[in-house]
Amino acid sequence: MEETRELFNEDAYLKEFDARVLSCETDKKGYALILDQTAFYPEGGGQPYDQGRLNDVFVKEVHRKDGQIIHYTDTPLETGSIVHGVIDFERRFDLMQQHSGEHVFSGLVHKYFGYDNIGFHLGEEEVVLDFSGPLDPKQVKFLEEKTNEAFQKNTAVKVFYPSREELDVLDYRSKKELSGKIRIVSIEDCDTCACCGTHVRQIxxxxLAKVLSLNNKRGNARIAVLFGKRAVNYVMKVMEEADQISVALSKNPTQIYDGVKHLQEEYFNKCQQLNLLYTNYFEKKYEEAENCDLYVTFEEGCSMDTLRHFADRMSDKAKVTAGLLKKSENEYQYVILSKSVNVREKAKAFNEALGGKGGGDVTMVQGFVHAGKEAIEETLRTLFQS
Ligand SMILES: [Zn+2]
Incomplete structure (x- = not known):
């Protein structure tokens, strides 16, 4: 069996090539095509496969099997014919940026903290990396800075195949025990790692690298990060948001946190003022109320907590207290409270009469009803006023 010549290993920037179709067989994924040579990278080393075209046929997946590279399509191509291949280089270059960026980041984690990369997922949205030890936010910030510094230094990414003797003395990262010809990818001052993927020429x-999140789980750090155009797009999106906030706050984008802090304080003060107003308002209502069988109050704007608190206080004067908080013209949130009447017993009838939902215990029921003021009041009087 002839091994496929891997053109992507000779030149990671090769976008087009010609090849002979060695076989084209049907398979559960469609047509499985083997060529004598290819620039399509098959899935491997954490890097997803390339997509593109062979003549005008879409190549949807590419995998490696027994030294051969299989291209999956939905249309057959004639065995023995010469085909022209074009890879989707925008997709490939993005994957190269993510993969080379990952090497720098993982290499620096190893260099500064001694942890191994134990997981690498290059997803559609983000790159997720797992490391064999915990990291704190300050350390991650440091790593992000060092990674970006490495990009600015712009050293060459070297790919080579050392001999056994050279490998014995070479200090390199590797995820598994390797056999056969070992391919090493080296970035000066950052990383030396065994890898089969495609990489950028200059780092x-x-x-750009932008870390999105850090999660420490069972002693390991999981980091989500973006590289290249993905990182640039993300920063631009965040800046757009920051610009809008800065206009709304009339603050410079670098001062929006101060602006938001100020707004929070103002909001907190207003809430306190409002609470005080409601406390006085309900106190007055309590003082004015007389002893009765049923006390009903319709309110608007206050919190349910405040209304519940008032209803509770009113149970000194009323056998049953119903507090209704307006949500919209025909929707009220309710609380019905009593120290002497079993309110749970009547809650079902109350809900049924008014298209409501809710429940509770014998002393207090809460829920929502969909009805107007008069219907609610009438139902309450029928149920609770003897
Ligand atoms: Zn790699």
């Missing part, structure tokens, strides 16, 4: 082509 500056990655341009």
């Amino acid at each position: 500056g082509e990655v341009a």
Whole structure:
């Protein structure tokens, strides 16, 4: 069996090529095509496969099997014919940026903290990395800065195949025990790692790293990060949001946190003022109320907590207290409270009569009803006023 010549290993920037179709067989994924040579990268080392076209046929997946590379399509191509291949280089270059960026970041984690990369998922949205030890936010910030510094230094990404003797003395990262010809990818001052993926020529082509999140689980750190154009797009999106906030706050984008803090304080003060107003308002209502069988009050604007608190206080004067908080013209949130009447017993009839939902215990029921003021009041009087 002839091994496929892997053109992506000779030149990671090769976008087009010609090849001979060695076989084209049907398979559960469609047509499985084997060529004598290819620039399509098959899935491997954490890097997803390339997509693109062979003549005008879409290549949807590419995998490696027994030294051969299989291209999956929905249309057959004639065995023996020469085909022209074009890879989707925008997709590939993005994957190269993510993969080379990952090497720098993981290499620096190893260099500064001694942890191994134990997981690498290059997803559609973000790159997720797992490390064999915990990291704190300050350390991650440091790593992000060092990664970006490495991009600015723009050193060459070297790919080579050392001999056994050279490998014995080479200090390199590797995720598994390797056999056969070992391919090493090396970035000066950052990383030396065994890898089969495609990489940028100069590390500056990655341009930017932006860490999105850090999670420490069972002693391991999980980091979500973006590189290259993905990181640039993310920063631009965040800046757009920051610009809008800065206009709303009339603050410079670098001062929006101060602006938001100020708004929070103002909001907190207003809430306190409002609470005081409601406390006085309900106190007055309590003082004016007389002893009765049923006390009903319709309110608007206050919190349910405040209304519940008032209803509770009113149970000194009324056998049953119903507090109704307006949500919209025909929707009220309710609380019905009593120290002497079993309110749970009547809650079902109350809900049924008014298209409501809710429940509670014998002393207090809460819920929502969909009805107007008069219907609610009438139902309450029928149920609770003897
Ligand atoms: Zn790699």
